[in-house]
Amino acid sequence: MRAIQFHQFGSAEELYLGDFFTPEPAAHEIRVKVKATALNRADLLQREGKYPPPAGESPIMGLEIAGTVEKLGEKVEKWKIGDRVCGLLAGGGYAEYAVIHEDVAMPIPESLDFLAAAAIPEAFLTAFQALIWIAKLKEGETLLIHAGASGVGTSALQLARLIGARAFVTASAEKHGLCLTLGAEQCIDYKTQDFADCILDWTKGRGADVVLDFLGASYLERNLQSLAMDGRMVMLAIMGGAQAAGINLGIVLMKRLSIQGSTLRARTLTYKTELTKAFMELTWDHFANGSLFPVVDKIFPWEEVAQAHLYMEGNRNQGKIVLSVE
Incomplete structure (x- = not known):
């Protein structure tokens, strides 16, 4: 062959x-x-x-x-x-x-x-595993999806819509239209906006119940800030680096956060x-x-x-x- x-x-x-x-x-x-x-x-x-x-x-x-x-x-x-x-x-x-x-x-x-x-297969099974099996995303909860216009991101948006969760995404500005059509409630231009500020503003200070992350180190601090009490973060990649220095992990204890990495x-x-x-x-x-x-x-x-x-x-x-x- x-x-x-x-x-x-x-x-x-x-x-x-x-x-x-x-x-x-x-x-x-x-x-x-x-x-x-x-x-x-x-x-x-x-x-x-x-x-x-x-x-x-x-x-x-x-x-x-x-x-x-x-x-x-x-x-x-x-x-x-x-x-x-x-x-x-x-x-x-x-x-x-x-x-x-x-x-x-x-x-x-x-x-x-x-x-x-x-x-x-890859995009939807990865998103399903992360959101449903690991994070146990539920109807009415709030989800932050990074790389919202990626294959996994577009799949996660649709799964969130299917189960009745609110979805926010980060993506470059030219990709916001697609994310909105797939069910995103709000889109964040990661090049010009601080996603942690946006999430806390849109949720009136509460934060997101679940974060789906692909960046790793470069987003870790702001992801922790973005999570609500008892929030869950699933890491699927480390495109922004594997080493995160100077992060105050006290927020993990204060908010009782769960962080889990996963591959398939x-x-x-x-x-x-x-x-x-x-x-x-x-x-x-x-x-x-x-x-x-x-x-x-x-x-x-x-x-x-x-x-x-x-x-x-x-x-x-x-x-x-x-x-x-x-």
Whole structure:
């Protein structure tokens, strides 16, 4: 098969489309003819040598796929040849074929094509895990989402709307329109406004019940200021640095705050299976009727993967970047 690889760790110029062995499905796996995959920040880090795949997983980049079932493992019971599926991978999505365990593959609603379906798994499962499983966001609570126009941000906005939570976001000014259409109550231009001041003003000094953070060190102090009593913060990335000096942690005690980091790629199969099941129970009917939907910013043919990576590196996307695999 063909797959996107890189000559060596480094820039997007190292990416190329070349031959790679076609994976064989294990007993409970299905092999999928990939029609589309989508970009994630993890792909950029893996290309740079900063985020290797978990042991035993495919060295090929790509954490999500959409396509048709092409081959069944000998013990597969849930799928048949030709079924349309999408799902989350630990690696291997940038390829003509990928294998996925039958329990974490999801049926694509008839209303969605492959390009849209490929934009669901990573962003929505990450947002669901952070907001519903970890933070336990409830109806009527207040949520602050950083990077509100990102793939995870646009997914989190829709999930917050679905459960009846109030959502505020940070994003550059040109991306506010999208966030508002997805249910954001207010948008903060992180380049010109202090988000902590804005949140405290809009909540009359109370703060946000939940903060969804991707920045880490650079936002830590203001995130703590932004949280309400018994507030919860979920950290999904450290794009703003891993070392935070000079932070007064007394506020964590005074407000009884909870701070939890989370990743998804290296989770166990059991965890991912349970997560996928719970996610589908809450959302799949809403994807089918269009009240939930993946936000796709731009579609690139996979031959233009280098341009797609550069587009993401430039923070130009509003929603997901998808690669068409044909």
